[in-house]
Amino acid sequence: DGGITQSPKYLFRKEGQNVTLSCEQNLNHDAMYWYRQDPGQGLRLIYYSQIVNDFQKGDIAEGYSVSREKKESFPLTVTSAQKNPTAFYLCASGTGSSGNTIYFGEGSWLTVV
Amino acid sequence: AQKVTQAQTEISVVEKEDVTLDCVYETRDTTYYLFWYKQPPSGELVFLIRRNSFDEQNEISGRYSWNFQKSTSSFNFTITASQVVDSAVYFCALPSGGYNKLIFGAGTRLAVHP
Numbered sequence: 001d002g003g004i005t006q007s008p009k010y011l012f013r014k015e016g017q018n019v020t021l022s023c024e025q026n027l028n029h030d031a032m033y034w035y036r037q038d039p040g041q042g043l044r045l046i047y048y049s050q051i052v053n054d055f056q057k058g059d060i061a062e063g064y065s066v067s068r069e070k071k072e073s074f075p076l077t078v079t080s081a082q083k084n085p086t087a088f089y090l091c092a093s094g095t096g097s098s099g100n101t102i103y104f105g106e107g108s109w110l111t112v113v
Numbered sequence: 114a115q116k117v118t119q120a121q122t123e124i125s126v127v128e129k130e131d132v133t134l135d136c137v138y139e140t141r142d143t144t145y146y147l148f149w150y151k152q153p154p155s156g157e158l159v160f161l162i163r164r165n166s167f168d169e170q171n172e173i174s175g176r177y178s179w180n181f182q183k184s185t186s187s188f189n190f191t192i193t194a195s196q197v198v199d200s201a202v203y204f205c206a207l208p209s210g211g212y213n214k215l216i217f218g219a220g221t222r223l224a225v226h227p
Binding site for chain 1: 165216217
């Protein structure tokens with residue numbers, strides 16, 4: 001099936017640990033994005049990437065890191081520097097062209113215990 | 114600055130009622146797009162519609178319709194004869210800056226009761 005696959009769906013992390021959320025797309029999209037959603041709130045942009053080996057910080061990049069070694073993949077690492085990492089994380093992709101639709105994965109729930 | 118406001122935090126209706134979700138936006142762009150997404154309880158954001166600022170015609174898709182009014186910077190979404198399956202959080206969004214990054218409103222949670 002075509003689409004965007006995020007894994008894992010649910011993840012528990014101990015304080016002080018880094019965790020990596022996977023995002024893979026087979027839509028041949030150039031642009032990929034990571035958003036964070038807190039309960040009852042909208043989405044905020046963490047990082048985005050237009051092409052391989054290039055990515056840019058979004059509005060809330062502190063405590064996160066990404067890589068874009070392949071067009072299909074855009075993993076997000078939540079580092080121990082992120083003070084409040086418990087949230088729902090959504091990966092998205094699109095052509096990157098102005099006004100084109102962005103499509104989302106099913107999301108990953110991260111809980112710090 | 115680019116901004117999307119969804120003033121309605123939660124709406125509760127009984128099945129078969131019509132319901133309108135409001136979206137007001139601010140943009141410095143002369144040409145722009147607007148989007149609506151649905152987020153069911155499973156969490157995934159589902160694309161509903163994209164509208165170009167050039168086209169102010171209302172759009173209808175089954176029970177869904179959208180009213181775009183440039184004069185009031187609004188892009189409202191109406192569900193006719195609501196159903197329980199329409200229960201979800203609905204987001205309005207607007208591209209901001211390069212690479213088509215979207216900014217989202219806070220969302221409106223719609224609960225449709227049998």
